[in-house]
């Protein structure tokens with residue numbers, strides 16, 4: 003957004019015009035929610051405050067009852083001009099009395115440090131005593147690029163100005179922003195970071211057969227249940243053929259699953275010689291024994307697309323980047339935060355920056371899981387919010403790994419799998435077990451055809 007604004011200014015766009023548009027978008031949304039109730043506008047010293055003064059003026063001109071509470075200190079730049087154009091009541095933040103509607107324009111993307119105790123106390127008191135709260139661009143006190151909480155209050159609605167910022171989808175932002183509305187202010191934005199949308203998928207071609215649909219080999223481990231969850235998810239993720247390679251019971255269905263007896267890494271290497279394999283999944287329930295390590299080596303040395311999950315990630319540890327950058331075929335890693343930390347030390351910045359850096363170092367696609375899943379490869383990053391916290395139950399990661407395997411075996415992407423997984427969780431509703439999630443993958447896929 004910063005870059006886009008700069009390009010727009012260089013092309014003759016003015017700061018005043020941008021702020022008028024931002025303020026107008028905020029006023030439009032606020033008017034819909036206020037329905038006649040009194041409004042308290044909080045205005046900070048920078049451009050976020052500038053937007054607030056514009057919105058206050060427009061709402062007041064439209065007949066709303068508006069008071070402004072300004073943060074002490076000097077108002078800067080264009081915001082100072084907008085402050086002068088506001089002729090209504092202005093009090094200091096300390097003097098402000100809560101009103102039914104509060105609009106938070108203290109700080110946006112320029113927040114640079116933890117809110118002071120006083121500002122935080124007043125802000126939270128006012129927001130907690132309002133009937134409805136709306137943030138301009140970001141809840142004040144949310145770090146833009148990471149979503150870290152520097153003292154923000156929890157808002158009902160946030161009007162993102164011009165584009166979504168990472169904090170609208172990451173970390174504490176998931177809670178603090180409330181419902182996010184995106185306001186177009188006519189400044190074209192492009193860049194390497196996206197939010198995940200519903201994918202467009204197609205039914206198998208008329209002349210498709212089971213191998214052309216994508217064959218997935220799932221490596222079984224010490225916990226066969228996890229591998230089976232993964233394999234069943236792959237079947238429903240659109241794979242034409244799913245083979246479970248291990249020694250677990252072939253009686254444990256579904257019957258469509260092909261069991262191949264694979265005792266050790268040597269036998270796995272033989273199985274991997276099948277050129278029809280579209281993707282291999284290793285990690286769910288694998289265990290961390292020497293035998294598991296040897297199987298992982300066999301998969302990494304194979305020419306197949308590979309999904310690496312769970313224990314396989316922990317086995318790789320800090321060698322991940324080195325080992326994966328030597329592979330020619332696509333590798334997709336699906337770590338949760340703990341596994342990510344065991345593979346990639348520290349790193350600068352928020353979740354997006356750290357995941358992108360790890361993808362660049364390893365040459366892999368990385369699905370960094372959580373409520374704010376970040377999918378990164380060498381080209382950029384996609385952020386996904388599934389909207390279902392019920393996913394936080396054991397085994398759902400195994401289901402995701404199988405789905406990723408099915409999608410990439412079919413020539414699709416990890417992003418498709420993440421979307422299907424999140425949507426299946428929404429369709430499954432509350433308190434599902436990972437097994438139940440699988441039945442909702444096909445209905446989720448139906449929405450993409």
Ligand SMILES: NC(=O)C1=CN([C@@H]2O[C@H](COP(=O)(O)OP(=O)(O)OC[C@H]3O[C@@H](n4cnc5c(N)ncnc54)[C@H](O)[C@@H]3O)[C@@H](O)[C@H]2O)[C@@H](O)CC1
Pocket residue numbers: 007017020021024046047048049050051052053078108109110111112113114115116117118138139140163
């Ligand atoms: N650049 C532009 O032309 C546009 C910017 N827009 C708005 O401008 C915002 C960004 O404006 P700015 O870059 O001026 O930044 P902000 O207004 O978000 O905040 C910066 C100001 O807050 C102070 N500050 C930062 N952290 C503080 C803290 N913890 N305690 C006390 N003071 C603190 C800074 O010293 C500075 O005065 C966006 O979020 C958006 O709302 C919109 O008007 C659209 C156009």
Ligand SMILES: Nc1ncnc2c1ncn2[C@@H]1O[C@H](COP(=O)(O)OP(=O)(O)O)[C@@H](O)[C@H]1O
Pocket residue numbers: 312338371372373374375388389390391392393394395396397398399400401402423
């Ligand atoms: N609070 C949450 N909200 C939304 N999704 C979540 C949440 N917690 C976990 N998830 C998702 O659930 C899955 C859990 O995977 P993982 O941690 O590997 O579990 P397991 O290894 O038990 O299968 C991931 O897809 C993750 O993104």
Ligand SMILES: [K+]
Pocket residue numbers: 050106107108109110137138139140141142
């Ligand atoms: K704000």
